[in-house]
Amino acid sequence: MKNICVFCGSSMGKREIYKTKAKELGEIFLKNKITLIYGGANVGLMRILADTMLKADGNVIGVMPKSLIEKEVAHNKLTKMHIVGSMQERKNLMAEISDAFIALPGGLGTFDELAEMLTYNQLRIHDKPVGILNIKGYFDNLLKFFDHAVEERFVREEHRNNFIVENNIESLLLKLKSFKPVKIGKWIDDIKEESL
Ligand code: AMP
Numbered sequence: 366m367k368n369i370c371v372f373c374g375s376s377m378g379k380r381e382i383y384k385t386k387a388k389e390l391g392e393i394f395l396k397n398k399i400t401l402i403y404g405g406a407n408v409g410l411m412r413i414l415a416d417t418m419l420k421a422d423g424n425v426i427g428v429m430p431k432s433l434i435e436k437e438v439a440h441n442k443l444t445k446m447h448i449v450g451s452m453q454e455r456k457n458l459m460a461e462i463s464d465a466f467i468a469l470p471g472g473l474g475t476f477d478e479l480a481e482m483l484t485y486n487q488l489r490i491h492d493k494p495v496g497i498l499n500i501k502g503y504f505d506n507l508l509k510f511f512d513h514a515v516e517e518r519f520v521r522e523e524h525r526n527n528f529i530v531e532n533n534i535e536s537l538l539l540k541l542k543s544f545k546p547v548k549i550g551k552w553i554d555d556i557k558e559e560s561l
Contacts, residue, residue: 366464367398368426368462368463369400369465369467369541370401370459370460370465370467371401371403371467372403372468372469372474372478373387373414374411374469374470374471374472375406375409376408376409378409378410380501382501383469383501384410386500386534390498391415391418392417393535394423400444401423401424401425402463403425403427404428404459405427405428406429406433406438407441415443419442419443424444426445426446427439427445427446428455428458428459429449430448430451430452452477456478456481460493463493466478466479466496467495467497469500470504476507479497483527486527486528486546492548493546494529494544495528495546496537496540497528498531498532498537521549523547523549527546
């Protein structure tokens, strides 16, 4: 697993531990010679993570829509920056060039990216491991909501559990390496039948 995409806040968050863990993730990527793929910004936890790696000559690839570059939030010291036409193209390219995805605490942009990758796995557009680094239980309420969605029969339990949740970075990486997203045969057909 060489290329890992990280979704995380364009803000720093309230607690120091979010920054500390973003930095630790960068250090562990460096140690394991992992290339970071991320949104390419020079703000928030995204910047902490990218800078930690760049300072030690790590490989950092950004993917950013032209409109955000124009707003001057782009990091200008990356190993490589892909400039794309839209937020959707950004997610598509990140999905294509990454072997796995990790979500760190973040806001709506992070939720969007995380949900998109989980949906890609659900629809079998790809099957790449997704992990959540649940720093200080930041994602607990979201995970509870996922349970609620299963309870209400909008999400299948197999898909609810189709990702890894960890608060230790080394264990998250180990689990991601061996994780095989579920492959539910005829998923679309099942849904069609249920909708009748
Ligand atoms: P958020 O979680 O809302 O702070 O958004 C961060 C995530 O969404 C990142 O993983 C980015 O890919 C994307 N994103 C949202 N807003 C920005 C921004 N201002 N600059 C760069 N990327 C952003």
